[in-house]
Amino acid sequence: MSSELLTSLGLFVGGVVLLLLGGDLLVKGAVALAERHGVPALTIGLTLVAFGTSAPELALNVAAALGGSTALTFGNMTGSSLTNIGLVLGLAAVVRPVKVQSSLLRRELPVLLGTVVLLLTLSWLPNHLDSRRQLGLSRLDGVLLVGCFLGFLVMLLRAAKQPSKVGAALASDATEVVRREPLLSWRLAVVMVLGGLALLGLGGKLGEVGATGAAQALGLSEQLIGLTVVSIATTLPELITSLMAVRRGQSDMAMGNVVGSNIFNLLFILGTTSIIATVPLPGGGPLILMAVLGFTLVLFPLSITFDWTITRPEGLLLVALYLAFMGWQLWVGLTST
Template identity: 40%
Template sequence: MSWLFLLAGLVLLLLGGELLVRGAVASATRLGISPMLIGITLVGFGTSTPELLTSVNAALAGSPGIAVGNVVGSNIANILLILGISALLAPLLVDPAALKRDGAMLLVTSLAACLLVLSGEVTAVMGAGMIAVLVAYVVWCYLQERRSQDAGARMHRHEAEAFVPAGTPPLWRSLGVALAGLASTLAGAKLLVSGAIELAAVAGLSETLIGLTIVAVGTSLPELVTSVMAALRRQTDVAFGNIVGSNIFNLLGILGVTALVEDIPIPQEILGLDLWVMLAATLLLLLAAWSGRRLSRLEGGIFLGGYLLYLTVLVVSNS
């Protein structure tokens, strides 16, 4: 039954996340909101809705291992697994200006999140501070890109265009799609958390391990679809920007909102290994992107190999 819950939850999360983003983007387009702002907010953060609802549900269910493991594991999977696959499909070009701003923000956010997590607990006060920083960052990005119309602005317009349907549907229909997506995502998050808790109990595995692997990869499926499709369309700036933006949102938005709902004690397993793998993957990504202004197929293969090695270490250490 636990596997059935997990599978149903993953399907609903993938379907719901897609419908939510497409409905929200179509509604915003119909209301005349600029594609750049849509890309920064609805697309950039909308693909992380499954992670958000899953972590909140896990925290409310008293499963901090799943709540935190989902965030840390998703960031690791986003970089090593998703960007690895995307770069293997097509080398990912990186604009230096966009990398300087968003890459620096990702590095600062990752370091700050590590410091907070090392305290042993992420509290509501910390969560409020993280959300405030995220809001300030989004406003700053929008104002900067609206003035300069730089590479970051083009990237966010491309993100929005990827979700705009041919012939924008009526507003009522777009809102209906978005609401259906939200309902599906909520149901999927509940099923996924229930299945993960039951699977951990039946299989004798820690909830943290399940959160870092099955849950984290499952909730990252929208990012995987978006990045892979962008790579196939040769919109490689979207593939790279989608992951960087999602990782920033995971650390500030998801961890922040979850901590506001419920103080989150940090499992020792994450403090011992996974937090440092996340930080190392982030540093590896930024170094690779900065050195060649792109992620090559070789680097994509190294990323993917690194993820398989990480999974192997997790399985062996928990066997």
Template identity: 40%
Template sequence: MLSFVMLVIGFVLLVWGADKFVEGASALARKMGVSPLLVGLTIVAFGTSMPELAVSVTAALRGANEIAVGNVVGSNMFNLLVVAGLSAVICPLVMDKMLLRRDWPLSIFAAVLLLVAIAPDHVIARWEGAVLLVIFAVILSRQIKAALNDRAQLAAAEAEAAEEAAEMTKSPVMIWVNIVLGLACIVLGGQLAVNGATGIARMFGLSETLIGLTIVAIGTSLPELVTSIVAARKGQNEIAMGNVIGSNLFNILLILGVSAVITPIPVQATSIIDCLFLIAISVVFYLPARKGKLGRLPGAVMAAMYVAYTAYLIMR
């Protein structure tokens, strides 16, 4: 019973902490005159991935390595199939050309890199984690450079920032309270979630991989789910889909990179199957999206596929 309580409290802290962290960091960026575009590419994307980072790093430090990898792979599956799928069901998503040309293929590339890392020896070594981090730094710097070069988009973003700043201003003290309090809740929530999940796994004789791929992955993906569904309802397609693909890149390259550098991560052979499934769904649903729109039917199929694969995970 205590494990369930810890898991629920951990998830609540993770989601609330991520929300406060993003809110504070975005307000700080506006105060400093940084455009919302750059904030979205960096602070907000990092903020919504903070629960996954907290859980995976905590799991790696405590030797619960299967949760660290399962959390990332499971979160990416949930992001693509449920977050993007339900967003498309609510409002068909018009695909951004840059996302289709650059970011979605990069998310497939990241999943392939993960497969290459774990397939030969079932371990993500420190040097492989370092390689993931270097690739992440290169991709992030190119995204920022491309955003800065888009002068028209930058001007519109800055105008929007000025309007937002005029409408709601936060005191410097409240900004830093949100940032510090948000980070503290994320770290504490990550520890509670890992403790609760491992306790449940032992109680019911379930593998840490299954818990990581399902319960923990869904819980840490709640910020992405809420953000994308709200964005889809408001017709902000770039935010809805960009949040999914951006978070998936962060999860594999940054989170597993950091976790593996801290301590090498051994994984089960079944993780290879999960990684292959992640690559397959990323490629399969990229095809209809390339037409420029992800409609309600593909979205419903995506959500149904997640339910089917979760049933497979429970039975295997």
């Protein structure tokens, strides 16, 4: 193993560690500040806690966009969506069958499906990324994606004011997650938020430099590295959160975390990075987007069968589909170099 590859891997691992620490500090500090401002626990649980696990991905992809590594951004966001559904939700269901709230099936899942269809449409429409009218996401597309996310956020905040619309079990679990955190002082909460942001910024840059360096050293595309290694690493918060939720008997939180995280990733993070730097559709991009659509569509029949529960065999199916697709992508990437 060359020294260049070892250095890149060291930078990437160090960056991921800083991202995870920074994301945890940011969420805990932000939750404490929101509680100090009198924000209801349910609102905090459905927004700050749910989306906070995607903070490491936001930091890394902003750094990648600023550095011009848009293929890494595309691979990471689509890969994270696949990892959330196939690996995170699949493993959670294997540990304990995941109950699906009817409110999630009526509201968040259709929003996620609409998000994926919108992303497919925008990515395949020729735009003015350059004189060749290359396929991909322009800055205007990014503005549209972020605008859709803000609309979704307003919908969530309105639902949080009426727990009956969220679902009794999910509302109770989301509230309990927030109340389990100790109420911090103003000063400590501010320090944690600022410290978390600093760690996220540094970790995002180290992760981006390490990932692109490793891709070059291995002769692989940035898209493939983002799709596989980076997406798994940055999805660790969702995996840990979901597994802890199902072990506590809050299996409905696992589904909510996965769907909410995917909406946040595809609308807000990909939209934000597209505003910073246009994201051309890389080679193999259309197939990966179709895989994201396929995994999203699979959630609908899995959610309504077996008394609105994703069972252990269905969880194993999700994991198997994920491993098969990622293995195939790696095989194609390695054999084409």
